[in-house]
Amino acid sequence: MHTPSRRTLLSVPLAAAGAGLLSAFAPARSQEAAFVDPSGPEVAAAERRRGSGPVRSFRFTAAESTLDLGGRTVRSWAYDETLPGPLVRVTAGDVLNLTLTNRLPADTTLHAHGVRLRCDMDGTPDVTQRAVRPGADFTYRFAVSHPGTYLLHSHVGLQPDRALYAPFVVDDPKEPLEYDHEWLVVLDDWVDGVRGSTPDQVLRQLHHGGSTAGPYRVLHDSHSRLLDGDGGHVAYPCYLVNGRLPDSPSVFRCRPGDRVRLRIVNAGSETAFRVALGGHTMTVTHTDGYPVQHEETDALLVGMAERYDVLVTAGDGVFPLVALPEGKQGQALAVLRTGNGRSLPSPRVRPDELEGRVVPARSLVPDESVALEDRQPDRELRLTLTGGMRKYDWAFDHRPHDPYRRHPVRAGERVRLTLINATDMWHPVHLHGHTFALNGDNAAGALKDTAVVLPHRKIVADFDADNPGLWMLHCHNQYHAESGMMTILGYLK
Incomplete structure (x- = not known):
């Protein structure tokens, strides 16, 4: 029987699905309850x-x-x-x-x-x-x-x-943090419209192994120590902070000694960024929107669609905020300028903090106000991330996305989700509609909705099934997701 791809699914006339939209899909292949x-x-x-x-x-x-x-x-x-x-x-x-x-x-x-x-x-x-x-x-x-x-x-x-x-x-109407200013930092890898490139052309090149149209954007032989393997497979011509190239960076101004909250968002599609602010340490306060016990770090590794909030106390001068694309050439840049700051840093500046301490998400401890209560799981789901660069056949359990396939949960359950990465590539996996606690050292860790699974490693995460519906679980590498690394968690009636 033909298994519809994601592209096929997106073109299905919805009138055929009836008033029940997608719930009509599952019973055709399953004996389970609706x-x-x-x-x-x-x-x-x-x-x-x-x-x-x-x-x-x-x-x-x-x-x-x-x-x-x-x-x-x-x-x-x-x-x-x-x-x-x-x-x-x-x-x-x-x-x-x-x-x-x-x-x-x-x-x-x-x-x-x-x-x-x-x-x-x-x-x-x-x-x-x-x-x-x-x-x-x-x-x-x-x-x-x-x-x-x-x-x-x-x-x-x-x-x-x-x-x-x-x-x-x-x-937060009861914001517990004290700070003077807020700096929104949005990171991105950019290819669209550069010498005729489009993301869809890049995907065709990844699938066909050659240049089908536009400049060749497939990246070979990249490596990242932090990601324990390839950094990625798309050679982006540009990297941005707040929509700006390093030659013309966005500039945030405040006074020396001001306490600044940075909300760092990776909006990229195929790039993890190592982020550091020259001349400063950062205090991590939140990841993916949820507070953690404060932890100092020199740099952060931010996968696609991850978010980190940090606090810094601004020094006196001009300081580069650099986002280094892991395993790739180039960088993104923004600038913090205080009282005595004058000229901008070089677009290629590399602050020492980039080579300093990087606090991984798995080591962060949730704030008591949001920590998941201790409870044994009622249901365990184990999924293996599969595929490779040669065939570009990314999937869960060797099965590309199939709208008829749902992993059942019931409202009120504590669900333990184990993601086993059997590939040579890292994957930032995102669960819609929920947050999960990363498990480390037999304790529930920081709450997240997107977590990096390193090559040939696994993560174990717990979440409470408290939001009924049908929810996507997928790799947030857009090229992996579009090639099949997506599935659905469905609440049983």
Whole structure:
């Protein structure tokens, strides 16, 4: 029997799915009980439990745009003709009301990455909603119950490797941190519109092993010590901080001695960044939106779609914030400037802190306010990450994404998820609609929604099944996901 690929799934006429949207898919191949519908009563009940506060309304228009990267102009797809897209900011307890208008020549959606939200607002096409057609719009409306640093992005194909992403900050009405300023730092690897390249051309090159159109962008023989193998397989021509190239960096200004909160977001599609601020140590306070016991570090390793919040006390002068693409050539740069700062640092500056201490996510300890309570798992799921560069056949358990295949869980369960990486490549794996606790040394660790699984290693993570629906689990390397490394966790009725 033919197994539809992700691309095939995205082109399925939804009228054929009926009113039940995706819940109609599972019974055709399974003797198990029906799964919760993304818009079912269980989902509505979970949303009511999140409460209903003030409504905060926003509007995005996704359209073809001309973008200035700071001396280089490119054509791409963007939200409101900006890179990154406009900041969306609400307070925990608010209801977000965001209308997406599609002026692209293709279907699109919007996914609130890392947010525990109602399932039918998750933005996964043909899993939780119908894709938004060209010329149409769709309003995402959901309660936002937890503060943190998040990311909005398209969830259709390789659209996130264009400019279809935006930062999303949820403020804590009882913010415990004390600081003078906030600096939003959005990292990206960029290929779209550079000498004719597009992400889709790059994917074809990865699959076919040669240049099908545009410049050849396949990277060979990269290596990263921190990632224990290849850094990646796409040779990006540009790396950005807040949409700017190193020759024309964004500059953050404050006074010497000011305490600054950096919200660091990796919006890249195929690159992990090692991040350091020259002349400073950083105090890690949050990862993926959730607080941790404060830990000092010289640098951070930030995988795709991971977020870290850190505090720094600004020195006197001009200081480079450098994001080094692991295993790749080039770098991204932004600048911290205080009272006596004058000239900008070199675009190729390499602060010593990049070679200093790097605190891994697995060693972070959750703050007591969010730590997962001790409990034995009710269900265990074991998935193996498979595939390789030669065939570019990334998958879970040697099976590329199949919309008929769901891994069942039940509401109220503590679920233990074991991800075993049987490949030579690292993978940042993301679970929609939930946060999980990384297990290390027999203790529940930091809460995250995206975690790096190193080659031939495994991670064990626990989460509470408290958000009914159908939820994607996938590699956040966009090229791996689009090639099949995705699956679905489904709540049983």
